Amino acid sequence: MEQLLEYFGVITGFIYLLLEIRQHKAMWVVGFLTSLVYVFVFFFSKIYADMGLNIYYVAISIYGFKKWTCTKKSVTEEKVSDDPIFYRHITWPLLAGIASAILAIYALLYYVLHNFTDSPIPMGDAFTTSVGIVATWMLARRIIEHWIFWVIVNCVSVYLYYLRGLYPTMFLYICYAILAIVGYFTWKKKGINKERI
Structure with a gap:
């Protein structure tokens, strides 16, 4: 059962990241399911x-979905075409x-x-x-540098999951690290810098 849950989480995790790169708000729904499994x-x-x-991810998925839905409405009112990033x-x-937040959270958790x-x-x-708590908050606020935080987190996570024998999850996080780099450059290339969103 545990391994089946892990494989389900890996599959939905891939779907989530692909949706995140495209800035599709369905990512928050898929992220909710992935986080619940993990x-x-x-x-x-x-x-x-x-x-x-992951309990935090479940909660922030609801926040992110609401935040992105409100942003989408304001963008629609501006009549921007082609669903930009x-x-x-x-x-x-x-x-x-x-x-400061990362340091405080780290000290408490450790x-x-x-x-x-x-x-x-x-x-x-x-x-x-x-770092993951803060990076997810940054994503909900559409701060592009959240991708850099995720590259670091994902690389460290690969090693941790290797130590615990979670090999499918380790593979997922290798892909997460690579796709985080892709995500950064996709947002940078195709996106619109909108400082007040």
């Missing part, structure tokens, strides 16, 4: 912070806030994982989770 996959594998991260850039003050769970990889688990 809550259980990571629980069984004792990767507790990533399990918690909109994004904005990170600012220095926002980067400072993001770095403390909890190290002292109160049987997690075999508390440092890596805390790192990928803290």
Whole structure:
């Protein structure tokens, strides 16, 4: 059953990322399902912070869907054709806030994982989770640099999932890392920089 859930998560994870690159709002629905499945996959594998991260993904999928639906309505009112990709850039003050948030979340997660769970990889688990929380928030706000954060998270995750024997998920995250690079350049090439969206 655990392996079946993992394979289902891998398939929906691929679909999610392809939809994310195209900025199709259905990605939030697929992301909701993928995250829900991975809550259980990571629980069984004792990767507790990533399990918690996927609970967060379930919740932010609802937020992201609502946020993108409202943005879509405002874009439609402007009569923009061909369903373009909109994004904005990170600012220095926002980067400072993001770095502070990652550090605070990391410290809290590491403390909890190290002292109160049987997690075999508390440092890596805390790192990928803290960066993932912030990167998903950045995606919901259409900040293009979220792709860079995902390249880092996905590369670290590949190693963590290898250690835990989650080979299909490891393969998924190798693809995630590659497609995150593709996603960045797709948004950059085809997108419209819209600072106030």
